[in-house]
Amino acid sequence: MSRYLTPTLAGLSPYTPGEQPQDQQYIKLNTNESPYPPSPAVVAAVNAAEVEKLRLYSDPACAQLLAAAAEYHGLSPDEIMPGNGSDENLFFALRAFCDEQHPLAYADVTYGCYSVWCNLMHIPSHILPLEADFSIDPTKYYGLNETIVIANPNAPTGLALPRSAIEGILKSNPDNVVIVDEAYVDFGGESCVPLIHQYDNLLVVQTFSKSRQLAGARLGLAMGNAALIADLNRVKFSLNPYNINRLTLKAGEAALKDTAYFDATRQKIMDTRAWTAKELANRGFSLTDSRSNFLFARTDRMEGGALYRALKEKGILVRHFDSPRIADYLRITIGTQAQMEALIKALDEILEG
Numbered sequence: 480m481s482r483y484l485t486p487t488l489a490g491l492s493p494y495t496p497g498e499q500p501q502d503q504q505y506i507k508l509n510t511n512e513s514p515y516p517p518s519p520a521v522v523a524a525v526n527a528a529e530v531e532k533l534r535l536y537s538d539p540a541c542a543q544l545l546a547a548a549a550e551y552h553g554l555s556p557d558e559i560m561p562g563n564g565s566d567e568n569l570f571f572a573l574r575a576f577c578d579e580q581h582p583l584a585y586a587d588v589t590y591g592c593y594s595v596w597c598n599l600m601h602i603p604s605h606i607l608p609l610e611a612d613f614s615i616d617p618t619k620y621y622g623l624n625e626t627i628v629i630a631n632p633n634a635p636t637g638l639a640l641p642r643s644a645i646e647g648i649l650k651s652n653p654d655n656v657v658i659v660d661e662a663y664v665d666f667g668g669e670s671c672v673p674l675i676h677q678y679d680n681l682l683v684v685q686t687f688s689k690s691r692q693l694a695g696a697r698l699g700l701a702m703g704n705a706a707l708i709a710d711l712n713r714v715k716f717s718l719n720p721y722n723i724n725r726l727t728l729k730a731g732e733a734a735l736k737d738t739a740y741f742d743a744t745r746q747k748i749m750d751t752r753a754w755t756a757k758e759l760a761n762r763g764f765s766l767t768d769s770r771s772n773f774l775f776a777r778t779d780r781m782e783g784g785a786l787y788r789a790l791k792e793k794g795i796l797v798r799h800f801d802s803p804r805i806a807d808y809l810r811i812t813i814g815t816q817a818q819m820e821a822l823i824k825a826l827d828e829i830l831e832g
């Protein structure tokens with residue numbers, strides 16, 4: 480670091496993303512991408528004519544994408560804002576609804592970026608520990624005088640709260656924004672989008688990175704009351720008006736319209752998840768009841784870090800977290816059936832060898 484860096488940034492521990500090897504050397508089960516390619520409709524939409532238009536700026540209003548998203552979600556376009564990944568929308572939301580006087584409440588353990596962004600923006604964190612079984616007790620979020628963010632399903636535990644539990648939190652916090660991060664909701668969670676017209680303090684954030692095969696395109700949607708969305712647009716237009724590039728706008732629109740492909744691929748992931756969970760349980764692993772495109776699993780037979788390294792040596796990348804509470808666990812993205820069979824085979828070799 481240079482001597483010019485501000486003390487805040489010098490003291491900050493930046494987020495460490497999961498490993499992203501750029502070759503095909505590994506079976507990659509570490510950052511919850513889809514093992515399937517984008518819909519053929521996406522491939523067709525990102526065509527040469529669109530590439531030619533890259534010399535022009537993209538539509539800052541993202542009108543065509545918003546029209547498709549509004550139709551899909553039963554909302555109006557002014558109730559939706561696209562972000563460069565849900566990360567950008569979450570960052571914009573924290574910028575809009577939190578500051579030094581307005582803390583952010585969130586769980587420990589949850590998505591690691593929440594705490595990093597709080598540190599970056601001088602936002603005090605109010606950390607609410609998970610229960611012993613890793614669940615979230617919604618009543619602990621009642622009546623907080625703070626902005627709240629809940630990943631539902633949570634990461635890396637995969638556990639989901641029913642919509643009614645989030646509704647309790649919304650009702651008991653009428654003066655605070657409740658952000659529900661639904662990155663994994665399409666794999667068996669219950670979305671809060673249907674509550675948007677009832678609660679003006681609800682902001683739902685979804686992503687195209689997991690269930691729509693577009694992690695590399697960087698696209699997410701923030702959805703909520705039009706006034707909340709106007710607040711987010713205030714941040715976006717101050718910082719990065721062209722936050723969604725032309726190719727991603729086209730890809731996102733096509734992905735939203737191909738509902739058959741979306742449903743077929745997420746169903747395949749859920750089926751493969753059930754198969755993998757059973758195989759792991761048969762081998763004595765403990766697992767949470769994941770509603771996500773990953774499993775959160777541990778075994779008494781080997782420490783989490785050692786098992787992560789042994790799998791990596793066999794060409795399989797999974798995620799291990801240094802955090803003491805979950806150091807025994809691995810987070811394993813659901814890949815194709817063949818990839819999961821390779822994982823089980825590798826585990827058998829490691830644990831029985």
Ligand code: PMP
Nearest residue numbers: 564565566590630634662686688
């Ligand atoms: N929220 C959660 C809970 C996540 O796990 C992730 C990705 N790992 C994100 C948000 C960000 O996803 P993206 O920026 O790719 O949309």
